[in-house]
Amino acid sequence: MELLERVRAALPPAEEKRMFGGVGFMVDGALACSVSARGLLVRVGAEQQDDLLATEGVHPMVMGGRASRGWVSVAPDVLGHDDALREWLDLGVAAARAAVGASRP
Secondary structure (H helix, E strand, O other), X not given: OHHHHHHHHHOOOOEEEEEOOEEEEEEOOEEEEEEEXXXXXXXXXXXXXXXXXXXXXXXXXXXXXXXXXXXXXXXXXXXXXXXXXXXXXXXXXXXXXXXXXXXXX
């Protein structure tokens, strides 16, 4: 899958795990994003989610019939250029690192 290889090349060192019907990427111990045939799931933080959902091709991540706060689904056509992909991955990495920081005393 082309998107999977592009994500691998663009992310900082990350641990890969099978999840969400695709491959998830853990950065510093927290899930930053996941790649599947449907596109890219990106951790964005609840405070950013509403603004990002205004972007064409971006939808709430839905699991078990419920929208997940702090996560968005990005359609593959939104990720056509490496710069666009990198922007989404940067959001995911920042949100993952913030989540790790928030869980530490």
